[in-house]
Amino acid sequence: MGGGPGRRGRLRGAMRVPREQLRALGLVAPLLIFIGVTFIAALATMLMRSVHDPVVADALPETVALLRGWDGERLPAEAVYETAARELSRAGEERTIGQVAGRVNRVQGGLRSVFTRTARDLEDEAPDPAAATGTPWRDALIALDTAWADPATWHAIRTTGERFTSRNYLNAVDMDRLPDGTIARQPEERRIYLRLFWRTLLVSGAITILCLLLGYPIAHLIARAPPRRAALLLVLVLVPFWTSLLVRTTSWIVLLQTQGVINDILVAIGLVSDDGRLAMIYSMTGTLIAMTHVLLPFMVLPLYSVMRGIPPQHMSAAASLGATPLQAFLRVYWPQSLPGVGAGALLVFILSIGFYITPALVGGSDGQLISNMIAYHMQTSLNWGLAGALGGILLVGVLALYMVYDRLVGVERMGLH
Amino acid sequence: MGDIAEMVSQPRQEAPPEVHVEFAGVSKSYDGRTLVVKDLDLRVRTGEFVTLLGPSGSGKTTILMMLAGFQTPTAGEIRIGGRPIQNLPPRKRGIGMVFQNYALFPHMTVGANLAFPLEVRGMGAEERRERVGRALELVRLGELSDRRPGQLSGGQQQRVAIARALVFEPSLVLMDEPLGALDRSLREEMQYEIRRIHRTLGVTIVYVTHDQQEAMVMSDRIAVLRDGVVEQIAPPEGLYEEPERAFVASFIGENNRLHGRVTGMTDRDVCEVETGGVRVRALKVAPCEPGDDVTLSIRPERVEINPEPGRYRNELDARVEDLTFLGDHLRVRLKACGRDDFIVKIPNVLGHGGLLEGDGVRIGWTASDCRALNHEGGEE
Structure with a gap:
């Protein structure tokens, strides 16, 4: 090494920083790529699907274009029927008719079979345009199915033919766009999502409160216990984490069901008669009990870590200053534990808003939450657009909650230092 | 209950002869086998500054905690003003206490910390403000009422802790190694400060430390403790000049x-x-x-x-x-x-x-x- 620690040495030191940053970036790159592909891209795709649906527009492009000029009240012109027949028949050959029928069916029930059958019939025996006069295509289609004489069918094609649509979001909040373009609430019997969102919020709130009530004393106990016992208690809190969620949930079924352990015990000790066995599962009660159990550690851990930072001397000091135990708790301990309460409550609330497996297994019909509906649309009805819209609303709600927390606790924290 | 201002205006009186705090045959064991405090007899006179001095594990903090009410004696009796207090919870003993790490409440301002003991006693807002102001002046922190403890230096936090222990005007104040966390020069400054406050208010102070120099500076009498036993209790000069036990001789000063x-x-x-x-x-x-x-x-x-x-x-x-x-x-x-x-x-x-x-x-x-x-x- 020549020159000593002169200017050049310092410069070289300054140059080293970006290289180290580059190396650090290289080390986290796999994670970034992984998150990018599995999380961000997947999320973006789902959100995209909720507003973008090109299936009908791709399969019936000319029909959709022609329908833009339609007045929406009388039956469309002959040219529209002719184009529709041609494109339906092509969709039948290209095997895309199933998807098109599914989309249209969501807007107007019963159209699925109309579309698939029409496409099949058109393939089998295409009407001969030259042989007829007047409106041969219209007559031919109506002959195949009377639904083609109903403007609602054409409405359905026009609506689903829009590549970008707000339909999914409207449906997700129990609304729909009427043929004349106005937005109105769904008929009473079709309003399900808002009620489900509301129920999800209520259940999540209830679970959060239950977790707080149960978790606060435990967290306090662990935070005050001598190190060895604290470690043991912490392990007991964490054991559920090491057990499969499925196992934990199904063991609740074993415990809670009508012929289950708890009912058997109650009957055996005579608290409950044999025909009066309690229905504790496959209902909201089951969802509440099982989810509170599953989510309790998420409340205990943040509480514990905050409580451990509260010196035990503070309670002694409050007592020596003349405070009753209740005063000492309310004025000295509780305010200092608030950041933990906030973090734990936020965590439990957000997790329970999106919880799926437990309500699906023990919730019965009235214990289902919005995530179960999302799963239904993903797996059963295959209406991914609506699933994406429901998920999108959920995501926005959670982000809003997080911002509220950041505001509240952020301010609180700043005040502490 | 007297008034701080009145007390300030009064010159310090010679310690009246009556006994304020008395330990009679007090023993303490945590595990039921070893005694942390052994058959302690100790009398503290009203207005006296007594320091419990000893190495760690000598039982000095345990004695203080029994007096404050956070530990109960295994045997014996503790009396304050002649009244046995074992069955009184800490909050009813009316003892001011300064803790090792101050134990200031971080989420309250300095003013709120000082008002806390007055508030839980149901004192009106007007009187509270007045007393808090006077107590802050006593420790020369008049203008810091709206700060939070985290914004204060160690020495200032210590002053706040002392003011908080005095604001409800207890006649007995306990201090558990209050200067341990301070650096040397600040510690010396605070020693004189505590002595000044003691002389101004005339309260009885029981002080715990392992620092013999600190004990010498402030105390009227020092009780040297070892293994739960008082080896010697005497004024600082007596302890230094006339140690009665080898332990005391080696613990106080060099020899x-x-x-x-x-x-x-x-x-x-x-x-x-x-x-x-x-x-x-x-x-x-x-x-x-x-x-x-x-x-x-x-x-x-x-x-x-x-x-x-x-x-x-x-x-x-x-x-x-x-x-x-x-x-x-x-x-x-x-x-x-x-x-x-x-x-x-x-x-x-x-x-x-x-x-x-x-x-x-x-x-x-x-x-x-x-x-x-x-x-x-x-x-x-």
Whole structure:
């Protein structure tokens, strides 16, 4: 090494920083790529699907274009029927008719079979345009199915033919766009999502409160216990984490069901008669009990870590200053534990808003939450657009909650230092 | 309850003779086998500043915690103003307490911290503000009422903690190593501050520390504790000049400890002790007979180097091993009495007479400065 620690040495030191940053970036790159592909891209795709649906527009492009000029009240012109027949028949050959029928069916029930059958019939025996006069295509289609004489069918094609649509979001909040373009609430019997969102919020709130009530004393106990016992208690809190969620949930079924352990015990000790066995599962009660159990550690851990930072001397000091135990708790301990309460409550609330497996297994019909509906649309009805819209609303709600927390606790924290 | 302002205006009264705090035969065991505090008898007079001084594990904090009500005695009785208080919870004892790490409430302002004890007593807002203001002035922090403890320096936090322990005007204040977290210069400043407050208010203070210098600065009396037993309780001068036990002699200030055997009595108070091959005369503190093992304790500043011949009853040869210049005094390590760690301090008044390492010198001291204490085996 020549020159000593002169200017050049310092410069070289300054140059080293970006290289180290580059190396650090290289080390986290796999994670970034992984998150990018599995999380961000997947999320973006789902959100995209909720507003973008090109299936009908791709399969019936000319029909959709022609329908833009339609007045929406009388039956469309002959040219529209002719184009529709041609494109339906092509969709039948290209095997895309199933998807098109599914989309249209969501807007107007019963159209699925109309579309698939029409496409099949058109393939089998295409009407001969030259042989007829007047409106041969219209007559031919109506002959195949009377639904083609109903403007609602054409409405359905026009609506689903829009590549970008707000339909999914409207449906997700129990609304729909009427043929004349106005937005109105769904008929009473079709309003399900808002009620489900509301129920999800209520259940999540209830679970959060239950977790707080149960978790606060435990967290306090662990935070005050001598190190060895604290470690043991912490392990007991964490054991559920090491057990499969499925196992934990199904063991609740074993415990809670009508012929289950708890009912058997109650009957055996005579608290409950044999025909009066309690229905504790496959209902909201089951969802509440099982989810509170599953989510309790998420409340205990943040509480514990905050409580451990509260010196035990503070309670002694409050007592020596003349405070009753209740005063000492309310004025000295509780305010200092608030950041933990906030973090734990936020965590439990957000997790329970999106919880799926437990309500699906023990919730019965009235214990289902919005995530179960999302799963239904993903797996059963295959209406991914609506699933994406429901998920999108959920995501926005959670982000809003997080911002509220950041505001509240952020301010609180700043005040502490 | 008096008024701080009234108390401030009053000159400090001589400690009235009545007993404020009394421990009668108090023992404490945490595990049911070993006693942390053994049969403690201790009286603190009203207005007195008593320090419990001892190494860690000597039971001093336990004694304080029993007095504050956070620990219950296993046996014996604690009385405040003649009234037994074992069954009184801490909040009803009306004792001000300053904790080791201040225990200020971080989420409240300084003012709210001070108002807390008044608030829980149901005092009105007007009177609260007045008292908080006066207490802050007492510790000279008048303008910091709206700050939070986290924004204060260690010394300021300490002052707030003291003000909070005083604001509800207790007649007894306990302090548990309150200055332990402060750096040295701040600690000395706070020692004088606490002494000033004590003299101003005339409250009884029981103070716990392991720092003997701190105890010397502030206390009216110091109780030296070891293994749950009070070894000696006396004013600072008495403890330093006339230690009755070897432990006290070594714990308070520096001293030379020599182990020896009594060979004879020269008169009623003075005995002759053989140590390291030489015979010295020592003041008989613990009862002893010829043949007994004793520990001799000599303060380094009470030994003179090269005294006028015949001045002292104890004179012997020594050799300078090591010289350390410490500003106000010179520390000389000598080989004497069969040991090579005999320390002598020469005050830096007129130079040090040109001592050099390796010099042979004479050293001498009076018999009364050499105290023959009970022998304690195994301790150096």
